[in-house]
Amino acid sequence: MPSAREIRRRIKSVKNTGQITKAMEMVAASRMRRAQTQVVSARPYSDKMRSVLGHLAIISQRAGGQLHPLLEQRPIRRVGLVLITADRGLCGGMNSNIIRSATQFILDEAGAPVTVVAVGRKGRDFMVRHGRNMMAEFTGMPEHPGLIDTLPISKIIMDDYSSGGFDQVYLAYTQFVNTLMQKPVLRRLLPLEDIRESGIELPIDYIYEPNAETVLANLLPRYVEMQVYQAILESIASEQSARMVAMRNATDNANDIVNSLTLSYNKARQASITREITEVATAAGAL
Amino acid sequence: MATLNCEIVTAERIVFSGDVDMVVAPGIEGELGVLPRHAPLLTALQVGGLRIKQGREEILMAVSGGFMEVLPNKVIILADAAERAEEIDVARADEARRRAESRLAQQANEVDTARAEAALRRSLMRLKIAEQVRERQRR
Numbered sequence: 001m002p003s004a005r006e007i008r009r010r011i012k013s014v015k016n017t018g019q020i021t022k023a024m025e026m027v028a029a030s031r032m033r034r035a036q037t038q039v040v041s042a043r044p045y046s047d048k049m050r051s052v053l054g055h056l057a058i059i060s061q062r063a064g065g066q067l068h069p070l071l072e073q074r075p076i077r078r079v080g081l082v083l084i085t086a087d088r089g090l091c092g093g094m095n096s097n098i099i100r101s102a103t104q105f106i107l108d109e110a111g112a113p114v115t116v117v118a119v120g121r122k123g124r125d126f127m128v129r130h131g132r133n134m135m136a137e138f139t140g141m142p143e144h145p146g147l148i149d150t151l152p153i154s155k156i157i158m159d160d161y162s163s164g165g166f167d168q169v170y171l172a173y174t175q176f177v178n179t180l181m182q183k184p185v186l187r188r189l190l191p192l193e194d195i196r197e198s199g200i201e202l203p204i205d206y207i208y209e210p211n212a213e214t215v216l217a218n219l220l221p222r223y224v225e226m227q228v229y230q231a232i233l234e235s236i237a238s239e240q241s242a243r244m245v246a247m248r249n250a251t252d253n254a255n256d257i258v259n260s261l262t263l264s265y266n267k268a269r270q271a272s273i274t275r276e277i278t279e280v281a282t283a284a285g286a287l
Numbered sequence: 288m289a290t291l292n293c294e295i296v297t298a299e300r301i302v303f304s305g306d307v308d309m310v311v312a313p314g315i316e317g318e319l320g321v322l323p324r325h326a327p328l329l330t331a332l333q334v335g336g337l338r339i340k341q342g343r344e345e346i347l348m349a350v351s352g353g354f355m356e357v358l359p360n361k362v363i364i365l366a367d368a369a370e371r372a373e374e375i376d377v378a379r380a381d382e383a384r385r386r387a388e389s390r391l392a393q394q395a396n397e398v399d400t401a402r403a404e405a406a407l408r409r410s411l412m413r414l415k416i417a418e419q420v421r422e423r424q425r426r
Contacts (some may be wrong), residue, residue, distance in 0.1 A: 044296045048363050052356045209316045284384035
């Protein structure tokens with residue numbers, strides 16, 4: 001059995017750790033609240049935009065025409081993957097989950113060489129370690145990014161897609177479901193997915209005002225920007241939520257350990273007192 | 288009578304959602320009214336007022352650019368900014384107008400001028416719509 005002093009030292013160290021995780025939990029909790037409101041309020045817009053563009057994708061396929069470079073469908077020779085992770089760890093399994101599904105996609109599902117655009121340090125480090133093709137990296141996203149902070153990312157993707165570099169672009173990010181649940185998601189960004197909604201009869205063609213080119217030239221880039229932005233917001237909200245939960249668990253565990261250590265400390269202390277008394281008594285008896 | 292499902296969203300929130308009888312929106316080519324079973328249409332919007340008729344009520348809104356998709360039974364408006372007339376902060380819009388005007392008076396470079404003009408247009412539109420709603424309430 002370890003000595004009382006040794007136990008006391010461990011109690012102190014575990015308590016310190018517990019204090020740190022508690023502080024991290026509180027920081028994450030306050031960041032989480034803002035990140036969650038931000039992501040939830042931005043959702044309707046990007047969802048609606050996705051359904052508008054989904055209709056458009058079907059129509060442009062039917063028309064068979066090349067209305068805009070971003071609508072072009074090509075044989076797949078090169079695939080782009082935007083991998084969005086956190087910059088920092090200590091947030092449960094979030095980073096490893098999204099990296100795992102991205103790796104699986106690269107190895108099994110893509111069907112063509114994949115080039116990674118890494119957003120977030122964790123994903124970048126992983127891809128560098130495993131020698132994957134990487135085109136660009138973005139680390140150090142602000143805590144509450146505005147659309148403008150994410151524009152360089154969407155610009156790179158669109159430029160490469162329009163110039164024929166990427167034939168498909170996927171987004172891998174962690175979707176925020178609620179504080180306790182985050183879901184890794186892998187979704188095609190370009191060319192547009194056709195999303196069929198039930199209950200809506202789709203028109204053969206639209207009337208465009210002023211004309212198709214102008215409307216699409218305005219709408220499509222904005223769509224890509226919004227989707228990238230939304231994915232990053234989702235990731236940030238997920239990160240902070242996951243970190244808060246992980247740190248809360250860590251704090252609870254630290255408290256448990258402190259409790260059981262205190263118990264053994266008291267036992268050890270009592271044992272040593274009993275021993276001393278016995279020794280004194282024996283010594284007195286011997287005299 | 289057939290109705291039209293109308294949804295107006297901005298990047299920040301859902302501004303309006305519901306079944307309506309008619310939507311009059313500031314299209315880039317001029318104002319256009321949408322009734323149920325309208326032909327499918329996709330248009331850019333300009334800065335202007337938006338009217339929604341819902342039974343006997345008419346809702347006034349200020350919109351600053353964006354897009355509108357019209358399907359036979361559904362209208363989706365993706366606005367850069369939109370607010371109901373009652374929500375318009377008149378003092379703030381007035382302040383924005385004065386700021387834009389003073390910047391225009393300074394005659395800086397081209398980009399600044401264009402931006403100030405756009406800001407001026409937005410604030411004037413907000414003021415006008417707020418005014419319309421007040422007039423209607425007086426009656």
